[in-house]
Amino acid sequence: MPVATPRFVRCRSRCLGLFLLLALWLGCAPAARATHIVGGEMDLLYLQGNTYQITLNLYFDALNGNPGALDNDMTVSIFEKGSNRRMQNLTLPLASNTLVNYTNPACSSPSLVTRRIVYAARVDLSANIYTNAAGYYAAVERCCRNNGISNIVLPADAGQTFYLEFPPVVRNGQPFRDSTPRIFPPLSDYACLGELFYYDFGGVDTDGDSLVYELATPFNGYSTTGVPKPTEARPQPYPEVRWGTGLSVQNQIPGAPTLSINSATGRLEVRPTNVGLFVFGIKCSEFRDGTKIGETRRDFQLKVISCPRNAAPSMSVQMPGTTSSYLPGRDTLRLRPGFSRCITLRFTDPDSPSRLALSLRPVNFPASLLPSFTVTQGTVKSPGAPDTLVSQLCFPACFNSRGQVYLLDIIVADDGCSLPKRDTVRVAFTAIPDPNSPPTITSTAALPLRARVGDLITFDVTGTDTDGDPLSLSMTGQGFQPADQGITFTQGASGNQIRGRFSWRVDCRAVGRPLYELNFLASSSVCSEAQTASLRIPIQIDYTNTPPVLTSSLPPAPTTPIDAPVRIRRAVGGVYEATFAGTDADTDPLVLSATGNGFDLAAAGMSFRATNGAGRATAVFRWDANCAGQQQPDGALEVTFRLEETTCRPEPRTRVVRFELINPDTLAFTPPNIFTPNNDPGQRNEFFTIPNLPPDFCDSRFASIKVFSRWGNQVYESKLRNFRWNGGQQPAGVYFYLIEFTDGRKYKGPITLER
Template identity: 75%
Template sequence: MPTLLLTRRRTAGPFRGLLLALLLLLVLPVRATHIVGGEMDLQYLQNATYQLTLNLYFDAINGSSGALDNDLTVSIFEKGTDRRMQNLTLPLGANTLVNYTSPACALPTSLVTRKLVYSGRLELPANVYTNPAGYYAAVERCCRNSGIRNIQDPADAGQTFYLEFPPVVRNGQPFRDSTPRIFPPLGDYACLGELFYYDFGGQDADGDSLVYELATPLNGHSTPGLPKPPVADPQPYQPVRWSAGLSTLNQIPGAPTLTINRQTGRLQVRPTDEGLFVFGIRCAEYRRGMKIGEARRDFQLKVIRCAQNAAPTMRVTLPSGAGTFRPGRDTLRLRPGFSRCLTLKVSDPDSPSRLTMSLRPVNFTAGQLPTISTTQGTVRSPGAPDTLVSQLCFPACFNTRGRVYLLDLIVADNGCSLPKRDTVRLAFTAVPDPNSPPTISSTAALPLRARIGDLITFDVTGLDADNDPMTLSMAGRGFSPADLGITFVQQASGNQLQGRFTWRVDCRAAARTSYEFDFTASAGPCSEPTAVGLRIPIQIDYSNTPPVLVSSLPAPSTTGPIDAPVRVRRLIGNAYEATFTGTDADTDPLVLSATGNGFDLAAAGMSFRPQNGNGRATATFRWDPNCTGLKLPDGALEVTFRLQETTCRPEPRSRVVRFELINPDTVAFTPPNIFTPNNDPNRLNEYFQLENLPPDFCDSRFADIKIFSRWGNLVYRSTDRNFRWDGSQLAPGTYFYLIEFTDGRKFKGPVTLAR
């Protein structure tokens, strides 16, 4: 031990011996052997979060309470490089006993195992865990039970709990994986010289394929001197050393030795030596044929000498006492009019013995199996019989369709550690009793026609003369009746089942011209009923004549687009009125409306007064033009007039009208181009003034006039549209004017000043 300790902790100097002694004193309380086995699994939660769980199986009899850890540390490494990614402390959670398959077989003085569950949240960021080779997790702990017989120096052997998992990103896409969970833990012992089997099969949340094989348990780097390293070292992890003559494929002495089914995980061994034996299994995980991870489990199997347990026996008596069935020679033939019940007599030479009977179909799918009157009972105990008798009865409907079916009749005792069984393979054919099909009828008076608003009701009745269990159903061909508000309420009376069909036809029915309903009555024994059907069509009478909209609006253009709006132009103060009349041949309720496209009618000086009714609607529209319309981007107002009918499939009619204000400036603007401020006695042409300026109109108003010299110097400016420029004592010559309006319009030109 000192050599191993000093190899891991290379302490130099004269204090080496003192340090070794102190370390040994510190670890003495936890040197007791206690590890039965264990495994890890990693489950995806969400985003980058996973749950890592370590199950450690603890020897509750030989293990020291000081070796029960409150936490363990798992280390995560990158495969290929063995780079340490992170360490995670796993606190102890659950601490429970591993149950025996049969509590009566428990050996509390020699085999009691606890399951210690350590668990924690593990973060695997997608930008970090991208190595294509994957990753592995490891926890190292010492020591195993000293009484293990199939490995060398078991008290000095530790266990490395080991798990492999893939990257969380593959080919640039998220790759989510939950590793296999191996279950359940082994709580039973094996009997010397008797076949022992146990299901170690696991489950995978992703549905990946699992393959099982035996593996040599891993020892690792932990030692009795350092039973709980602070963190795990990277691989390689040394395996345990098998005793002479044993190996990975021969872990427990037996005939046959320990094996595991690659697909199911079922363990099997017939041990030839007594004692405690450790074994290891590896569960590899495959997705689309590629291995993506693995989980390992170490465990122990205790082999003891068991009391002799004789197997129970079963005898099958044919119907009506016609003899005993001989497996492999007889075939039972079940026919109409004859008994379908067999008598099962089971016994067991052991005293007392509790027997359990069960059925297992061999070459057919388990549908409705025969019934067993008594499935459990005790024999050869005070007050109990020596033989347990039960009736096995086949249903009258059982039909093998000319084939010979094989059915295993199994009786098992409650012997330890595994029950002994006797199996009788029953070969049989069965012809069902004659059965009349059900009948179906309705009260519907065909042909059925309906209009919107009608209420349709009728009854559908299913009748079975044999009084077999019956069902009645309704389905729509290409539609769901429930979507149309249809109900089909059923009630039973004797051997008939009646359903009431109810449909208040509304606008949902107008989507189609007809509907077909399939009604089915199904009845028959067992799980093979006979079905009869009835189809009922319902014709929907619905049509709609589109309404007609007539107005006094201008006629649409015959050269422009069909849907282009008509134009109405008016001067301010010149009112406009239009009338509208809507009619409908179906006398459906009509509604006339007018909507401003992006503005309020009243604010724009518009009004619309409708009078709506059934089959006819009228309205009057009036526009008192004002400048409101010029606040829109294009200086116009668009109004949509709509005639809407109230019916199942309405066809509205509409007109769009574009209302525009007319600018009153209809006279061409021709300013003078010369004036003579020379103090003429008649005062003629003394000023430059513009009496025919375009008038102010809504947002287009006179802003100012500017006059410039030929060199661009401003010589005159006025904001009064009635300005008069007298030349300002300037020299004769040509000048230039610029007139601006508030809407951006401009007028410019030359004017000559002559004296």
């Protein structure tokens, strides 16, 4: 048996002659005059604020293009739609220059080499300027297209206008952000004469806007061979390229069928009937909330050549447990518990050699439920390789079609050029999963659970799955977060069980509600479907508090008004003592304290000695009266005695006592109203003196006495408390005295002098 030539070598050798002929044919064409443009498109990307980035992707013929036509920058012009008012010109510097890779590198053509030239720059679209409701458009003009294009008139003289439309940046007074569609995949492959060619030409929209695709005649524009790179683009309308005889926007590439595009996905399809190099145009419209907001145009080229014959591979599907083949459209595969869930696939290819690959496409069920192959690819009909490959497709035991008939396409593809040939078998099947028990959940908690502040609650929660499915255990609080209460739940797995340890040291945070309900959930996942078992554990919090009792030797508090404080009065130098006792039926720790309201106890001659303890506290208060009280605004010292308990919700008890200094009695103050300095024998009433002046009291001290005539003239003054005025040389009559104390007190009266 002769040794088979490897398929890709055979393909290369047969294609090489065709490619050389094609290259020779292209080489005989007239000399290119800066012809290089394969196609391209623009996009606008929102960055932040008013800043956008505009990008031009230009595809360059790396074989036949004139290297001198590779520009270091391009100029984009922005216009207002409707009025065609020029808004600005922007220079786009060269950003990158890379080769466009083939979908299948083994099928690369030496006569088809394309470079992707990227020009990009940031642009400011001010919210105060770009507000026209009609929107705006951007354009770049450049000449010239490839000289060898077959479907337009005078391709070497035809230019290209790169074009996009975008909305205003403000709509209804609010910012309107939009990025145009982008990431259109470049086309680097060729099509084979008479064979179906397909390619996903769809773009991506970062805003989630809807995209609609349609064929469009490429723009020629106003660039020429004489002025291939205008300094700026002219406003629309832009002249279009002229189609060759019999061709049009809906028949851009001769074919049966001719070139078409899926309006929703952007998938291109054509079965070409002529060889050659064909340019085509696509318009992608962008919609938001049913309204068109933008448009992007794209031009590109497709080369059609005569390819070596490539036969399609074939595949048969064998029913499980039998030797009979599955008949699409007639048989339904029924997967049941206790029976094999694997089908056998046999696939081959008439070509020699051929590398085959298997794939799956779900028709009416989620891709996450796809079964798996034992063999996904392999080579047939090469030295040491079999003529037929065998693989098994096995469905998970848990697969459940829920009574529906699911459809699954099983696809085998070869490595033929330019695109692989395929054979597809559509399998209809139903699936009943193997029986599976849900998990169970148990607890060591002895219900009902009751706790007081300070108690430690611990118990275990165990989830079990008898089928050994992966398990998880979780805990949630009904209306509260367990972590906020200091609750922990640590877990560990062993075999088909997972165990969690619940621990809670109850503290004062728990007294906010009488009942805490904990929900525990054991979950197992079977075929991406969760099965659960739950457990609810209530914990009741017992908390009561009896307020403490405060007693003292203080006089009873007055009843009118209710909040009036007790009044204790002492003269300077006097002493007052009182005892206090606090008790608590709950034996909570008690603390007795005394606080001066706005003054220091010690400075006022007060002391408070307390003995505190659990359930009982005692204290002794003492006041050695001094003049400190006179410094208060109302001359009184107010003390708050407080009994506090240490518990979650304390209820303190207080007594407020008002301590006042007794001012010496001034009722005995009776100044004389007459004196007679006449040197009588008995020397009686010879002087004006006041022996019973009000006594000095703290800061209130005798300052002076002054005597005035009835005309207001001062006739006498003394700063001595025991003053004696004999009238001096003053004539008899009525005089007036003024007695002043240091705290501002004053006493006035008349005094009659008789001789």
